[in-house]
Amino acid sequence: MAKYRQNFQYDDALNLKDAADVTSTAAGSLVVDLGDGFFDGYLVIDVTALEVASTDEKYTIVLEGSNVAALASGSVVLAAAPMMGNSVAPADADTAVGRFAVPVTNEQNGELYRYVRVHTTVAGTIDTTGINYSAFLAKRA
Numbered sequence: 001m002a003k004y005r006q007n008f009q010y011d012d013a014l015n016l017k018d019a020a021d022v023t024s025t026a027a028g029s030l031v032v033d034l035g036d037g038f039f040d041g042y043l044v045i046d047v048t049a050l051e052v053a054s055t056d057e058k059y060t061i062v063l064e065g066s067n068v069a070a071l072a073s074g075s076v077v078l079a080a081a082p083m084m085g086n087s088v089a090p091a092d093a094d095t096a097v098g099r100f101a102v103p104v105t106n107e108q109n110g111e112l113y114r115y116v117r118v119h120t121t122v123a124g125t126i127d128t129t130g131i132n133y134s135a136f137l138a139k140r141a
Contacts, residue, residue, distance in 0.1 A: 008138035016118045016135040023130035028118040039106040041139040049132035052085035052094040057124035059083045059131045065113030079104040
C-alpha cells in the first residue's frame with residue numbers, strides 16, 4: 001500500500017520540541033507565543049523511535065494552551081495524539097514511527113489561548129528508549 005506523507009512549511013518560531021527521547025511524563029521546555037489572534041493549523045509530530053516491546057506502553061502528546069506565559073495556571077488541552085502498544089490500543093496494531101499531523105486551533109469554548117507547549121504523558125513498561133520525537137506547529141495553507 002502506498003504511503004502518503006504530508007509536507008508542511010517549517011517556521012522556527014513555531015518549534016515546540018527538538019528530537020529527543022522522552023521516558024517519563026514531562027512538559028516541553030519550549031513555549032510558543034501565538035500572539036493575540038486566532039491560530040488554525042496542525043500540530044506536526046515526527047516520531048523516530050517508539051518503544052512498544054512490552055505492548056503496554058502508552059504515550060500521549062498534547063498541545064497545552066494557556067494565557068499565562070509560564071503555563072503555570074489556566075492551561076487547557078488543545079489537541080492530543082495518543083500512541084501506544086497493541087494491548088492498550090483500541091485497535092490491534094502498535095503505533096508505528098512516522099509523521100502525525102493533528103488539526104489544532106488555539107480557541108476553546110470561545111477563548112483564545114496565546115501560549116502553547118507540548119506535554120508528554122508516559123505510561124506502561126518503559127525499558128530504555130520510550131519515545132523520540134520532534135514537534136512543531138504549521139499554519140493551514
